[in-house]
Amino acid sequence: MANPLTSPKAVRELLARHGLFADKRFGQNFLVSEAHLRRIVEAARPFTGPVFEVGPGLGVLTRALLEAGAEVTAIEKDLRLKPLLEETLSGLPVRLVFQDALLYPWEEVPQGSLLVANLPYHIATPLVTRLLKTGRFARLVFLVQKEVAERMTARPKTPAYGLLSLRVAHHAVAERLFDLPPGAFFPPPKVWSSLVRLTPTGAPDDPGLFALVEAAFSKRRKTLLNALAAAGYPRGKVEEALKALGLPLGVRAEELGLEAFRRLRERLYTGV
Numbered sequence: 001m002a003n004p005l006t007s008p009k010a011v012r013e014l015l016a017r018h019g020l021f022a023d024k025r026f027g028q029n030f031l032v033s034e035a036h037l038r039r040i041v042e043a044a045r046p047f048t049g050p051v052f053e054v055g056p057g058l059g060v061l062t063r064a065l066l067e068a069g070a071e072v073t074a075i076e077k078d079l080r081l082k083p084l085l086e087e088t089l090s091g092l093p094v095r096l097v098f099q100d101a102l103l104y105p106w107e108e109v110p111q112g113s114l115l116v117a118n119l120p121y122h123i124a125t126p127l128v129t130r131l132l133k134t135g136r137f138a139r140l141v142f143l144v145q146k147e148v149a150e151r152m153t154a155r156p157k158t159p160a161y162g163l164l165s166l167r168v169a170h171h172a173v174a175e176r177l178f179d180l181p182p183g184a185f186f187p188p189p190k191v192w193s194s195l196v197r198l199t200p201t202g203a204p205d206d207p208g209l210f211a212l213v214e215a216a217f218s219k220r221r222k223t224l225l226n227a228l229a230a231a232g233y234p235r236g237k238v239e240e241a242l243k244a245l246g247l248p249l250g251v252r253a254e255e256l257g258l259e260a261f262r263r264l265r266e267r268l269y270t271g272v
């Protein structure tokens with residue numbers, strides 16, 4: 001059966017009946033495309049663990065996940081949506097939590113949990129970074145702005161490549177599955193969106209590596225050597241490490257893949 005919320009008209013009427021409007025401050029662009037909704041649920045299967053949804057909004061994806069058999073905890077910051085969600089999800093076995101998802105205790109979710117969400121654009125990067133660091137997720141499937149999806153899945157030597165690409169590559173296999181036009185949402189956003197699937201590999205956080213990566217990308221126009229020296233890494237030691245790894249002294253951060261950064265970090269921290 002088609003989801004009753006996948007039409008702009010139905011969404012407009014529902015919001016009007018509850019005296020509500022889509023609030024930009026919460027990144028509220030509600031999904032109104034049945035075809036895309038089905039593809040998101042398919043990309044998230046199998047539901048091998050509890051599913052966490054950040055930002056259920058009007059409940060369109062929540063309902064589709066529940067109907068597909070997922071056990072869902074939905075975390076919504078906008079308290080105005082409470083009566084509306086209680087109506088659209090009435091009778092369904094969902095756990096609704098009204099809280100800022102950035103304050104949720106993600107480090108305590110069961111091992112093997114899943115994230116499935118149409119993320120509010122302004123918290124996507126910090127949230128996904130934090131969830132990857134917990135090491136507790138088996139799969140993260142989410143919509144983000146296309147530009148953020150490009151950064152998450154970028155390869156070295158491309159304009160979108162940087163700290164976020166390396167953070168994602170360190171923890172997971174990343175796929176950008178498909179792009180969605182603005183018209184798939186109500187109200188339509190200014191930009192395209194993409195569905196991203198991250199499959200974590202189990203690599204734990206590595207603060208030393210990411211301090212190095214952050215320093216390396218903090219001065220994008222400088223060489224890696226100058227950027228690291230400016231961040232306080234001893235210039236002589238960086239030069240030695242670059243030579244030992246067979247890298248030119250003029251190399252730039254965006255030319256190095258994850259493995260090269262790992263080897264550089266080994267050299268710098270241990271001097272081997």
Ligand SMILES: C[S@@+](CC[C@H](N)C(=O)[O-])C[C@H]1O[C@@H](n2cnc3c(N)ncnc32)[C@H](O)[C@@H]1O
Pocket residue numbers: 026027028029030031032054055056057058059060061075076077078099100101102117118119120121123
């Ligand atoms: C892009 S909308 C997606 C809504 C719905 N899932 C859909 O696909 O139609 C983002 C949702 O996240 C909620 N939100 C925004 N900031 C949040 C936060 N910090 N924590 C939890 N939810 C948040 C918004 O209120 C909104 O419901």
